[in-house]
Amino acid sequence: MLEKFVKNRKGLDYYPPLVAIIGIFVLGAIISMVFLKQYPLAAQFSLGREPLRLFHTYATADKALAFVDESASIALERSAYISGKSGFYDSFYDSPPSCGSRDGLNLWSIGSMESDCTFPLTTCYPGESGAASQFKSNFESALGELVKTFNAKGPVIVNGKPVVLPDSYNLKLQPVPGRTEITGTADKPLVIAYGVTNPLKYEVKAGFRVDLPFDLLTNRKAIVDTAQQAAGKLENDARDVINSADGVGGLDWKEDFNLERIGSICLHDVGTCSCCQDEQECNKFDKDGFCVEWGDWVTVPAGDGTVVEKLPFDIITAPMSVKVDGAGGSHARFFIYDDASGKVSGRDMTYEFSLSWMEPHPEDAQTACECSSGYQC
Amino acid sequence: MMAPRKMHKKGFALEMIFSALGYFLCVFVIVVLLNISGCILNKEAVSSSVSGRADTAASLRAEVQLAAYMRTQIPSSTELFAKLDWLKGKHDKEFAFANGFDPEAAVKFLDKHPEVYSGKDYAGFIRSIYAYYLETGDKDGVKSTFNAVTAVLFFRSKGDKQIKDGHLYYLFPVGVDFGVLDLELCDLGYKVYDLCAGYLPQQLAYQGRTAVKAESWVPLADNRMARVELLYYPEFEAWLQGP
Numbered sequence: 022m023l024e025k026f027v028k029n030r031k032g033l034d035y036y037p038p039l040v041a042i043i044g045i046f047v048l049g050a051i052i053s054m055v056f057l058k059q060y061p062l063a064a065q066f067s068l069g070r071e072p073l074r075l076f077h078t079y080a081t082a083d084k085a086l087a088f089v090d091e092s093a094s095i096a097l098e099r100s101a102y103i104s105g106k107s108g109f110y111d112s113f114y115d116s117p118p119s120c121g122s123r124d125g126l127n128l129w130s131i132g133s134m135e136s137d138c139t140f141p142l143t144t145c146y147p148g149e150s151g152a153a154s155q156f157k158s159n160f161e162s163a164l165g166e167l168v169k170t171f172n173a174k175g176p177v178i179v180n181g182k183p184v185v186l187p188d189s190y191n192l193k194l195q196p197v198p199g200r201t202e203i204t205g206t207a208d209k210p211l212v213i214a215y216g217v218t219n220p221l222k223y224e225v226k227a228g229f230r231v232d233l234p235f236d237l238l239t240n241r242k243a244i245v246d247t248a249q250q251a252a253g254k255l256e257n258d259a260r261d262v263i264n265s266a267d268g269v270g271g272l273d274w275k276e277d278f279n280l281e282r283i284g285s286i287c288l289h290d291v292g293t294c295s296c297c298q299d300e301q302e303c304n305k306f307d308k309d310g311f312c313v314e315w316g317d318w319v320t321v322p323a324g325d326g327t328v329v330e331k332l333p334f335d336i337i338t339a340p341m342s343v344k345v346d347g348a349g350g351s352h353a354r355f356f357i358y359d360d361a362s363g364k365v366s367g368r369d370m371t372y373e374f375s376l377s378w379m380e381p382h383p384e385d386a387q388t389a390c391e392c393s394s395g396y397q398c
Numbered sequence: 399m400m401a402p403r404k405m406h407k408k409g410f411a412l413e414m415i416f417s418a419l420g421y422f423l424c425v426f427v428i429v430v431l432l433n434i435s436g437c438i439l440n441k442e443a444v445s446s447s448v449s450g451r452a453d454t455a456a457s458l459r460a461e462v463q464l465a466a467y468m469r470t471q472i473p474s475s476t477e478l479f480a481k482l483d484w485l486k487g488k489h490d491k492e493f494a495f496a497n498g499f500d501p502e503a504a505v506k507f508l509d510k511h512p513e514v515y516s517g518k519d520y521a522g523f524i525r526s527i528y529a530y531y532l533e534t535g536d537k538d539g540v541k542s543t544f545n546a547v548t549a550v551l552f553f554r555s556k557g558d559k560q561i562k563d564g565h566l567y568y569l570f571p572v573g574v575d576f577g578v579l580d581l582e583l584c585d586l587g588y589k590v591y592d593l594c595a596g597y598l599p600q601q602l603a604y605q606g607r608t609a610v611k612a613e614s615w616v617p618l619a620d621n622r623m624a625r626v627e628l629l630y631y632p633e634f635e636a637w638l639q640g641p
Contacts, residue, residue, distance in 0.1 A: 051425075084614055088616075091616055234517060364533075
């Protein structure tokens with residue numbers, strides 16, 4: 022048959038178009054086969070089982086990651102609040118500064134009476150690196166508690182097993198102007214196996230970047246600078262320093278003066294001081310000594326004709342609070358859980374600490390001789 | 399002039415055979431290429447890649463929707479209060495929220511407590527309002543504020559000529575469970591929550607009532623967790639998205 026076809030000259034001319042037509046039909050048949058095979062299935066369902074498993078795995082992981090993000094926001098607010106409350110030191114009860122604390126506030130400066138009747142100031146200002154590491158430590162602790170809650174409750178279940186969040190994060194406190202930003206990356210990946218047979222193993226590293234609308238470490242520097250200028254000064258001068266700092270950099274200063282005296286002072290005739298309760302007690306130590314009442318300055322004539330003023334009580338310790346402005350001019354406010362009351366309440370972000378300075382110089386300081394000779398002081 | 403050389407019959411047949419072989423080689427290469435790109439698979443493989451359960455897909459859709467809700471940023475106070483004004487105008491005349499809604503109480507609360515929404519996403523708003531929910535001094539304010547913020551963020555409308563003002567409004571229900579059972583609860587029909595918001599129009603009854611539930615968890619300041627649920631109506635939304 023083929024031989025007859027090729028013997029014919031006309032048949033030879035039709036050979037290439039015939040091959041082309043057959044080729045088109047064969048290719049068309051193959052393509053039709055492929056698409057006809059897919060069409061009935063694809064027409065019924067728009068998304069397959071395998072892609073659904075993949076998306077479900079992603080969505081499940083996203084739930085856990087979203088929880089970490091929100092927990093990081095809470096931890097940031099909590100650690101900022103704790104750092105502010107403790108004057109950038111560790112929790113008050115864990116490691117108070119060397120100056121000690123008074124009325125729940127860590128002291129940044131304190132004056133103490135020496136035997137030579139002077140009142141030198143001891144200072145304990147928080148340093149930058151210490152404040153940063155303290156802040157990170159508070160953050161880590163707060164985040165750890167929230168992650169622990171999630172892992173204990175296990176609300177996200179995959180294949181009958183709860184998804185477990187990593188509890189250790191590599192933290193970085195970023196220097197961002199006007200903000201306190203902290204980033205964290207989990208040390209271990211979050212692993213989710215999805216599907217019963219041939220499960221997908223989806224691994225993702227939990228990470229977060231959260232911030233507050235104020236710069237905690239820059240605030241520390243501004244507050245410490247002001248505190249250093251005010252500490253140890255006479256009260257009026259200290260007030261001037263604080264008033265000039267008030268409102269600068271979104272920081273609202275407030276002082277609440279609290280006179281804290283150590284009692285009466287016995288001024289000895291040998292030029293030394295000691296504490297006493299009354300004149301009688303003072304005389305026990307030194308028959309020529311005299312006891313100065315609370316709140317009195319005294320003028321002691323020195324042998325060479327000069328006059329020495331003595332401050333007969335402890336330096337004032339003044340609790341200080343510096344509120345931080347938040348968004349829209351209102352104070353930055355966080356929701357903090359109080360262990361004692363067992364309640365969550367909104368509180369202003371405030372740095373709290375205590376400074377020491379002296380009471381104003383009186384107009385007419387009493388002289389020691391008047392007191393010692395029995396006149397009314 | 400030389401006459402063209404006539405080809406031998408056998409040579410011609412061989413040429414035909416080789417050209418046919420070449421042709422089938424080309425077809426084979428095309429088939430192999432199609433196979434590499436995944437067009438030709440066995441029925442099982444095709445089935446697993448394109449077949450799926452509709453309810454699984456709807457559940458996934460609901461979960462992704464809720465995840466998007468939780469990360470939605472709350473607008474600035476100017477925008478928030480402008481949208482609240484719009485809601486006040488529409489409320490009661492055209493729709494009423496589940497769990498009641500007092501626009502004045504919401505405005506008053508938000509004005510007094512900007513910290514619950516300022517710079518926060520929806521999850522942040524939920525954990526912030528928790529403190530005021532516990533205080534219970536202004537319960538109406540808290541409930542209305544939750545309704546108002548949820549509505550401002552997620553209220554949707556669809557043009558509908560059969561409706562008076564030409565829009566069909568809806569808000570898929572969102573419920574928040576703080577796990578504080580001694581307070582007044584809010585009812586979404588099949589379940590009670592601490593806070594809830596939602597508005598489903600009459601048309602939902604005709605277009606499909608099957609709801610798919612999605613859950614998410616928000617950490618709270620006292621180291622507890624709030625469960626947030628979204629009721630999603632895939633058939634209703636499919637109808638809304640239709641022509």
